Amino acid sequence: MMEITKRKFVTPGEVIATGPLRTENNVYRDGDKIISTCVGISEIFENSVRVMALSGIYMPRIDDAVIGKVQSTSLMFWELDINSCYVGILRADEVFGRDYSASSNDLSSKLRKGDLILARIANFDRSRDPLLTIKSRGLGKIESGELIKISPMTIPRLIGRQGATIQTIESNTNARIKIGQNGWVVVSCEDSSGLLKAIKVIKMIDSQSHVPDLMERVKSLLESEGE
Template sequence: MADKRKYVIPGDVITSGPFRPEQNVVLEGNNIISTSVGISEIYEDSVKVIPLTGKYIPKINDLVIGKVISHTSLSWELDVNSCYVGFLPAQDVFGRDFSTHADELSSKLKTGDLVAARIANFDRTRDPLITISDRDLGKIDDGILVKISPSKVPRLIGKKGSMIQMIEMGTNAAITIGQNGWVVISCETEEGLSKAKKAVEMVNEKAHIANLTDLIKEMLDGKDES
């Protein structure tokens, strides 16, 4: 059988033969062809494409924020807002002399924990390998998670970091931006936290507006209405 999951674009032939075309695919002659950008899935006798709109496509070295969804004795699996699951090996956390018997994975990271990580390796044919072994990476202990579209991340950062610096300075919040569209905001005051969250959400909703910087500056300078 053909590879079960692969990255496809419109016009790609996913497979041929006696399969039933389902979502985002068409049958042309004997070939099943993708009609959208996404991940193709062949399951039993059917073929579909899960569209990637609004989802994050991993790139090596990207900083991402992930949420632990499960673990085996050798690794954790993280939701990174993608069609792919982030794969964090236990060795990355416990060190080279990691032993599956002595070291309990949930003592370090539990289901639901948020983690700042980097994409260490990815080639579209399998789930991305992630690492938390660099400085400033690892479990996120406090803050709230705000989800935005991955395509709006450059706007949130701004030219040379201008937008995010303005939001942080205007609220005294610390903001960690994952390239996957997940943003963690922490702040010592409720008002600062609320304004920073509002600013991040404004960027997500109004990224197309030319005077967005001015709108956000006005909101930050004003008294919090909520």
């Protein structure tokens, strides 16, 4: 197993390590030096180096689940705001099936401007905008709940190791939480105090994502009664 030997706050340009280490996320090599490209926490493993970024926008990756907001409709597809520098494209046949016809089907009858959907990124490369799909269980229009926007960098901390953090929040609040890797999260809950508590915990994780004892903080916030 690789062991973390050092965690440190770094800013762009800072030399994190030297020597024949593999460069992973958010670092680059300049001669013998390995240098950070962002504000984050550096992690030096036995044979590799990376930085966990503390801010930044969402870059689409194939197979990511994302939450998108319909921003326009055309004859053949919807365009969705997926909190990225690229718009998500959802083709009409994803919703209407292969029989879709631009003359007889009206896209806005199914999804209107402002509607939220949970989708998966089916395809994306440097030259094209990300193509979305909703053809899997659990994907599609989101009918209820409250949208919370957090940093996409925080999503791994919100989910936790093997989903531990998110499961702890859900089981303690009875809330159902849909997570987009793009930093958008929809929380729904039958009882309003559970809803408020779940939102409070998610926002806390967003602002404290870089602290080491995050899980303890989540638990103590969940256990605290009311306000």
